[in-house]
Amino acid sequence: MNTLTVGLVQQRCCDDRQENITRSLQKIREAAARGSRLVVLQELHCSQYFCQTETAACFDLAEPIPGPATKEFGALARELGIVLVTSLFEKRAPGLYHNTAVVLESDGSIAGRYRKMHIPDDPGYYEKFYFTPGDLGFQPISTSVGRLGVLVCWDQWYPEAARLIAMAGADLLIYPTAIGYDPNDSQNEQTRQREAWVTIQRSHAIANGIPVISVNRVGFEPDPSGVGAGAQFWGHSFVAGCQGELLAMADNDHEQVLVVDLDRERSEQVRRLWPYFRDRRIDAYGDLSRRYRD
């Protein structure tokens, strides 16, 4: 089997940046020691999820790219000889910030970046305050382990994003994520939300015939304003194969390093018999660029 071994780091975050980074570095080492050649971190792993409030001071958490984080993570990628997917709060210019995934090559260089295109905004997830919508489009990032279809969190609800990056040749889809339960929701609602989150990402694997790696944070983070009930990040980081089948899944509330073998030849096999790209009705899809068909 022509295998790519991938590692997922699901972790808690505290309000100490260096401690978060130290813990990430440690877990990346563990993933590499267990054979991973590609390691994926969760969304905004250097800090707690600051978007629970709209607080101007939180822009201080942002940093340029390249910057301190890409330097530190790049050095480890180089030391371990792995490709590393990080998720950073990018300061592009004064007053211009992005939610940006940065891929570090095994020589420590920056292979590419993806700026989150779809920005959510709902109670406790006030991202539109912080993040300018991405302007780099849906382009896979070429690395020594393949063309990575890196998208971020809210993008995972949009089949359009997965399709476009797959159509540009992505070998796999990668979603660093920060999503959690509202503690005020009923358990049934919480379960529906979590299962929807898994289901729609599995569907992107199916529709496009490529694996999906999704890495979510874990643990409770209080709302600093005291207004909301806080966020209980639900973990459940997972890997799905080219038919959407679950290959591995982390649990609800523990830090965890998942290491999974992907069969690099499976995509070609699956797409031969499920040739969805062949039959797309591109003559009839024009209205996908409209807001609504009214």
Add this chain to the structure above:
Amino acid sequence: MNTLTVGLVQQRCCDDRQENITRSLQKIREAAARGSRLVVLQELHCSQYFCQTETAACFDLAEPIPGPATKEFGALARELGIVLVTSLFEKRAPGLYHNTAVVLESDGSIAGRYRKMHIPDDPGYYEKFYFTPGDLGFQPISTSVGRLGVLVCWDQWYPEAARLIAMAGADLLIYPTAIGYDPNDSQNEQTRQREAWVTIQRSHAIANGIPVISVNRVGFEPDPSGVGAGAQFWGHSFVAGCQGELLAMADNDHEQVLVVDLDRERSEQVRRLWPYFRDRRIDAYGDLSRRYRD
């Protein structure tokens, strides 16, 4: 609760057209007696799945619309006061045939039709020989029970189709289907395929915040040519709610009538907190109308 009760008819088909229709009529009566105001039949329910071979004589199975089937099913829709989704082999002109879903209004009239847009072709499913790709686009059909987003089988693998019909105001998605196991496949492969089929349709509910009704045939049908191993249609007709949650599912190998209550107000509630339509990056979706981004 503002409820719509829907009925799904999962059945076997034999090589006797009138027997298939008689059995459908009987099960529609059962669904109506159990409260259904909308009843959905499986794909091409008047016959066995003739696309296992490419046989010119099978075009004799087609009929005009309106025609004998719409007359017979329309009369029952009127008698029972229900809306009925049928799936017919449409003869439009000599040499021009479609795989067409026809919706019958509760007064027996034809509310509208949908011609299958995505046509598959793989061993045992030689549909490109029989069906000209639809030319009516993705338009919901307005009825007394709502705007029905009717699509057919292979369409279910295309998020584009679900999105476009939802963007045109569909209140729910409906997929008459004929899909089965290849008996030569391993059980693991069969399970992956069936779960992929469920997962991707649930994802359309999630991405668009509307329920999904999928009705599949059941039973073994041999390959008349003796070349293939035949098709073991896997049933598993199901209804999913606006978050993709499974509300009911039929089994693998029995004829079954499912009756399910849908909450008509749920879609509005779900879309308020999961407002995917708000954040679509229509400025960046143009390439969805391309074959591939190379």
